[in-house]
Amino acid sequence: MAGSNPNAKPMDLTLKVWRQKDKNATGQMVTYPIKGISPDMSFLEMLDVLNEDLLRKGEDPVAFDHDCREGICGMCSLFINGRPHGPERGTTTCQLHMRHFKDGDTITIEPWRAAAFPVHKDLVVDRSAFDRIQQAGGYVSVNTGGVPDANAIPIPKSIADKAFDAATCIGCGACVAACKNASAMLFVSAKVSQLAMLPQGKTERKTRVENMVAQMDIEGFGACTNTGACAAECPVGISLENINMLRSEFIYAKATSENM
Amino acid sequence: MNWFTKTFSSTVGRKIIMSITGLFLCSFLVVHLIGNLQLFKNDGGEAFNVYSHFMGTNPIIRTMEIVLLLGFVFHIYDALVLTRRNKAARPVGYVNNHPEENSTWSSRNMGLLGTVILVFLIIHLWNFFVPARFGGLEPIVVENVEYDNLYIKVVQSFQIWWYVLIYVIAMVALAYHLIHGFQSAFQTLGLDHKKYTPFIQKFGVAFSIIVCLGFAIIPLYFFFLV
Ligand code: HEM
Ligand code: SF4
Ligand code: FES
Numbered sequence A: 001m002a003g004s005n006p007n008a009k010p011m012d013l014t015l016k017v018w019r020q021k022d023k024n025a026t027g028q029m030v031t032y033p034i035k036g037i038s039p040d041m042s043f044l045e046m047l048d049v050l051n052e053d054l055l056r057k058g059e060d061p062v063a064f065d066h067d068c069r070e071g072i073c074g075m076c077s078l079f080i081n082g083r084p085h086g087p088e089r090g091t092t093t094c095q096l097h098m099r100h101f102k103d104g105d106t107i108t109i110e111p112w113r114a115a116a117f118p119v120h121k122d123l124v125v126d127r128s129a130f131d132r133i134q135q136a137g138g139y140v141s142v143n144t145g146g147v148p149d150a151n152a153i154p155i156p157k158s159i160a161d162k163a164f165d166a167a168t169c170i171g172c173g174a175c176v177a178a179c180k181n182a183s184a185m186l187f188v189s190a191k192v193s194q195l196a197m198l199p200q201g202k203t204e205r206k207t208r209v210e211n212m213v214a215q216m217d218i219e220g221f222g223a224c225t226n227t228g229a230c231a232a233e234c235p236v237g238i239s240l241e242n243i244n245m246l247r248s249e250f251i252y253a254k255a256t257s258e259n260m
Numbered sequence B: 001m002n003w004f005t006k007t008f009s010s011t012v013g014r015k016i017i018m019s020i021t022g023l024f025l026c027s028f029l030v031v032h033l034i035g036n037l038q039l040f041k042n043d044g045g046e047a048f049n050v051y052s053h054f055m056g057t058n059p060i061i062r063t064m065e066i067v068l069l070l071g072f073v074f075h076i077y078d079a080l081v082l083t084r085r086n087k088a089a090r091p092v093g094y095v096n097n098h099p100e101e102n103s104t105w106s107s108r109n110m111g112l113l114g115t116v117i118l119v120f121l122i123i124h125l126w127n128f129f130v131p132a133r134f135g136g137l138e139p140i141v142v143e144n145v146e147y148d149n150l151y152i153k154v155v156q157s158f159q160i161w162w163y164v165l166i167y168v169i170a171m172v173a174l175a176y177h178l179i180h181g182f183q184s185a186f187q188t189l190g191l192d193h194k195k196y197t198p199f200i201q202k203f204g205v206a207f208s209i210i211v212c213l214g215f216a217i218i219p220l221y222f223f224f225l226v
Helices: A043-056 A128-135 A157-167 A174-178 A185-197 A205-218 A229-233 A241-256 B003-009 B011-040 B046-057 B059-088 B110-134 B150-157 B161-188 B197-224
Strands: A011-019 A028-037 A106-110 A119-121 B139-142 B145-148
Touching: A011 A043, A028 A043, A128 A185, A128 A205, A157 A185, A174 A185, A174 A229, A185 A205, A185 A229, A185 A241, A205 A241, A205 B011, A241 B011, A241 B161, B003 B011, B011 B046, B011 B059, B011 B161, B011 B197, B046 B059, B046 B110, B046 B139, B046 B145, B046 B150, B059 B110, B110 B150, B110 B161, B150 B197, B161 B197
Parallel strands: A011 A106
Antiparallel strands: A011 A028, B139 B145
């Protein structure tokens, strides 16, 4: 492996993994001992090793979500040792390395838990509730025509920076997983405030927040108690400021929008 | 549903109600505490009895009493609706969970703390408010006018150790409820800015501790010193 440390000692671990055959099955935690894990491996590579073991034995491999494995797609989603994306702050599961664990450790691995994120199989949950919230208003309608000049719309640097920070949300759902209420407020607020701050997003500003909050409620996410768990566990550091901006957007929209 | 009921039955809208009622209840705490400070006057309860008579008969205060009751009703109703919804949003919990790594205990236990406050409130009203309003107190004459002697009821109640204990526990619960709740209420209203949020957070903690300590000192004072 590139950049691997030849002195790093391989580790033996005990994994406790949530196994569930399908949507309707009742699942349970199953214990797997695993040997010879390099501290340089990522958490997902460690699970790949487990799955190779299982396949060799003719058992069903553990299903888990992943895609880019570089912290940008938001597909990986594991609740590791009681924390979404594991013990490291600001890290997705795919970017979590085994050097943060010790030889002999027991590691529990569970799926995100929320009524709005039903378990498909093992560690894979259905996050299409997020897609439906996005479809309810997380977009900017642009009519066709000539491409505007890049500098035609002035945006102050501080606003551009804040909007960009909100835009870094990768839609992983760790905020929902961390929240005691399984609330999606951090995700929804990142989408709402990102577009509310930019001139291009102003046209649909009021309808957007009204529709996205309504969809969030329809999907069965909990309310926000301001515990701050979401922001503390968010792998890209989406801030609580966004939630408060969603609220002022919501109050402004409800008081002034044309929608009855 | 029209836009108004839609707004205030959404999760964001219900929290707005909780926040406004919560802050209103905080203002009530201040008035209540300042009034109670007259218990410390060394006048055999004269000032306190005159004050409680005023509070029980003044039409403005009586109107505010109804507003206060509504404040509690809306706060508790939405607390119930949201807490149930929040529990239903996670039907299956985690086998291994470490919420202490990402949030404070009080922020995660507002429902529990609120329930302790509610139980206390019922005991408290039953013991002082009900006899003061509906009769059952001894009369006392101050400057030729007859008053209900609520003061003596306070003195007698706080001779009982377990009664004092209930008060102290309830005030600890209220303090934790407000240490999270006070600053949370401003966030709920979308009032968040680097210019004033740090002040609100510090003020909220100081407010919670000072007010609750103020209330807790009253039963302790009568138990140990009177
Ligand atoms: C004097 C009494 C009380 C005061 C001053 C008070 C104050 C507050 C404040 C300021 C908040 C924060 C609101 C927000 O986050 O926007 C709050 C939240 C809360 N209160 Fe109270 N409260 C009182 C009594 C109660 C009672 C009796 C109950 C329940 C039976 C209760 C249950 C709750 C709950 C569950 C929350 C959290 C709601 C959430 O964020 O999900 N409170 N309270
Ligand atoms: S706000 Fe953070 S934790 Fe929530 S979905 Fe976006 S990136 Fe993931
Ligand atoms: S797999 Fe894409 S963020 Fe982890």
